[in-house]
Amino acid sequence: MLELIDITKKFKQTEAVKNMNMYIGRGEIVGLLGPNGAGKSTAISMLSSLVEPTSGDVKFQNKSIIKNPQSLRKIIGIVPQEIALYEDLSAEENMKFFGRIYGLKGQKLQEKVNEVLEHIGLTERRKDIVKKFSGGMKRRLNIGVAMLHDPEILVMDEPTVGIDPQSRNYILQTVKRLNEERQMTVLYTSHYMEEVEYLCDRIYIMDKGNLIASGTKDEIKQILSLENTISIKADYWNEDFIEKLREHPQVNRMNIEEKEIVLVVSKNVNIFSEIAHLAEVMNVPLRSLDVKKVTLEDVFLHLTGRALRD
Amino acid sequence: MKGIFLARLTSFFRSPGTFLLFTGMSIVFTLILGGVGGYDKITVPVSGDESLQTEFIGEALEESDVYNFKWQEVEDLKETIRRGNAEAGVILKENGYEMIVGIDSSNVQMIEQTVADIYVNKIQEENISELLRTENEEEREELLMAYQEAKENPVFGITNRTFHSSDAFIFDRSLHSIFGFTLFFVIYTICYTVLPIFTQKGNGVWDRMILSPLKKSEMYIGNLIYSFFEGYLQILVIFFVFRYLVGFDFNGELPGILLIMAVYSFAIVSLAIFITSVVKNIQQFNAALPILSVSMAMIGGAFWPIEIVQSEFLLTLSKINPLTYGMEALNGLVLYNQPIQELLKPISILILMGVIFMGVGIHLMERRHI
Structure with a gap:
């Protein structure tokens, strides 16, 4: 349906996206995962015809849309990372403004506005000025505005940044519902791997402008089939303890956080007793030590040597 | 296009503070410094x-x-x-x-x-x-x-007119203040109405419109017509206040003044687009605007008659300043009773400046926007 073919985008000396290939099929929810600055926003800007690539092609239904994007623009809805709304207008006025620019008017416009407001749970607050809304409500309206013209493809660029867990769940459920009820195709970018895991059928992982992995959740997790992820939790760490782990020949990669160290080690290697012994010798008060179920976060750590939120 | 204009208008009615501030400042400064309304005897x-x-x-x-x-x-x-x-x-x-x-x-x-x-x-x-x-x-x-x-009630009236040589310089403090402060403060009003194009490009509203069936030209025209409207509304309010509340008669030239002001407003809308296209962020815009507008007012003759400026350098600079031509056209019409042929020169320059600033400004904006 929609694909990026060998696409590159350069800004002066910086290559924001490098030779990226991506395919989105009808009715899929595709996730684009990567840390901040990975090039996700640039990639979706090219995919949605907002930015022209330096090289490569973007095809919609097998036709290039770089020079003639109108066919795509009619059926695409975009939810930008920022709150792309008129803050001085009410929720309903915003809806009507964006509905009108898509050619909706009269009774049809009003019906559509009512339907979408209901969908995003803002019917009661329709007359309120947007700048008085909470962050979560603004995000919901930001999504609602993109749904007014019944787009076939919804491109969502980190739609849950900076909101409370309750609003976040509401948004995730809304996206899931849209996909199930209307067979809407969704491209969802995030740096929250649990969101992508929950929503997406297929996932693309980006880092520093490169596509480093792609496939279904299970396929991606298979990348770690030859390795185990071990979680070590403690109240605090000791520099010598960290150094010893880092130098251990069986440890392939490690990520250190305030109260957790995640180690990626070769499968079938048992270093539990060694870790426990090291902790005891170096006065590290261990709280737990276990093998983790593989997550996308672990895959990212495996592929880049860094945590997703670094 | 109409939708953009109406949305901007609704926002204006919700928050008219900037407009009221600059309109009020124009009137108050003119009353105090221009001696309009009997303060100048x-x-x-x-x-x-x-x-x-x-x-x-x-x-x-x-x-x-x-x-x-x-x-x-x-x-x-x-x-x-x-x-x-x-x-x-x-x-x-x-x-x-x-x-x-x-x-x-x-x-x-x-x-x-x-x-x-x-x-x-x-x-x-x-x-x-x-x-x-x-x-x-x-x-x-x-x-x-x-x-x-x-x-x-004489059978016929006699109007006294003074003859001036072509080099004569006439200065009417009240008129000068009304013209000068109006031209000066409307720069702020118009620039702050053009700024939302910049913010819309940053916050995604512009992208949303690009992805809609709206043409880019319609997006610019809708926004710029609104900027012209708000700036011109300020000018109308100021001149109607002085004409009908203060009783200033502008030598019977109010329609001509408003026509010149329309051309000036167009030039300033274009200048605002140009400024917006060269600044990198809102902080830069907020810093650049007062520096630029006050400089324009000083070398354009809004605060004092340009005739008293001696520096060749400043006089040369004033030639690329729309405010200079706005003052020249207004003074020519009201103080010197110049015929339309003479007024066409500053008016044409204002139109030319408007076209150039608009063209360059939009081009730069489009080049920068990813």
């Missing part, structure tokens, strides 16, 4: 018998629109002149007057002319009364009343 000390104060001469002096004649004792009058607190004073007598001159300025002649006219009128009235002395009391009263009425 020149005080002239006069002295004379008490009877003169209450009779014909006293009443005629009171009616002067230009001078504020202030009654004083002769010694006080001379002291006022000696200290330089007044340019000249007048000692009034029954059959003549004596001018006390401190500074020999052009005002002295005009004061003397005013006083002389009053004495001529007084003598004319006395002569008429003398001629009518033979008539009976009732007829004399009737004729005098008819004479007074004829004076108040």
Whole structure:
């Protein structure tokens, strides 16, 4: 349906996206995962015809849309990372403004506005000025505005940044519902791997402008089939303890956080007793030590040597 | 396009603060610094018998629109002149007057002319009364009343016009202030209405519109028509306040003034687009705007007449300043009564500037926007 073919985008000396290939099929929810600055926003800007690539092609239904994007623009809805709304207008006025620019008017416009407001749970607050809304409500309206013209493809660029867990769940459920009820195709970018895991059928992982992995959740997790992820939790760490782990020949990669160290080690290697012994010798008060179920976060750590939120 | 205009208009009604602030500042600054509305009368000390104060001469002096004649004792009058607190004073007598001159300025002649006219009128009235002395009391009263009425409602009016050579420089402080402060403050109003294009590009609203069936030209036109509208509305409010509330008549040239202001507003909308296209963020815009607008006002003759600027460098700079041509066209129309052929020059330059700034500004904006 929609694909990026060998696409590159350069800004002066910086290559924001490098030779990226991506395919989105009808009715899929595709996730684009990567840390901040990975090039996700640039990639979706090219995919949605907002930015022209330096090289490569973007095809919609097998036709290039770089020079003639109108066919795509009619059926695409975009939810930008920022709150792309008129803050001085009410929720309903915003809806009507964006509905009108898509050619909706009269009774049809009003019906559509009512339907979408209901969908995003803002019917009661329709007359309120947007700048008085909470962050979560603004995000919901930001999504609602993109749904007014019944787009076939919804491109969502980190739609849950900076909101409370309750609003976040509401948004995730809304996206899931849209996909199930209307067979809407969704491209969802995030740096929250649990969101992508929950929503997406297929996932693309980006880092520093490169596509480093792609496939279904299970396929991606298979990348770690030859390795185990071990979680070590403690109240605090000791520099010598960290150094010893880092130098251990069986440890392939490690990520250190305030109260957790995640180690990626070769499968079938048992270093539990060694870790426990090291902790005891170096006065590290261990709280737990276990093998983790593989997550996308672990895959990212495996592929880049860094945590997703670094 | 209509949708963009209406959305901006709704936002304006919700938050009209900026518009009201700059409109109010234009009016207040003009009233205070321009002396509009009777604050600009020149005080002239006069002295004379008490009877003169209450009779014909006293009443005629009171009616002067230009001078504020202030009654004083002769010694006080001379002291006022000696200290330089007044340019000249007048000692009034029954059959003549004596001018006390401190500074020999052009005002002295005009004061003397005013006083002389009053004495001529007084003598004319006395002569008429003398001629009518033979008539009976009732007829004399009737004729005098008819004479007074004829004076108040003449069969035809005479308008005095002063001839100036082509190099003459006329300065009317009130008019200058109205024009200058209006041209100056409308820069802020218009620039702050163009700024949302910049913010819309940053917050995704612009991208949303690009992905809609709207054409890019419609997006620009919708926003820029709104900017023109708000700026021009400010100009209309200011000029209608001075015309209909303060009573300033602009030498009967208000329609022409508003036409010139429309062209000026277009040039400023374009300039605002250009400024918005070269700044990198809102902080830069907020820093650049006052520097640019105050500089434009200083070298464009909004705060003081450009004729007093001597520096060749500043005068050259003023040639690329829309405000210079706005002032030139307005002064040409109202003060110098220039024909349309002469006014076309500054008006054409304003239009040309508008087209250039708009073209370059939009081009730069489009190049920068990813």
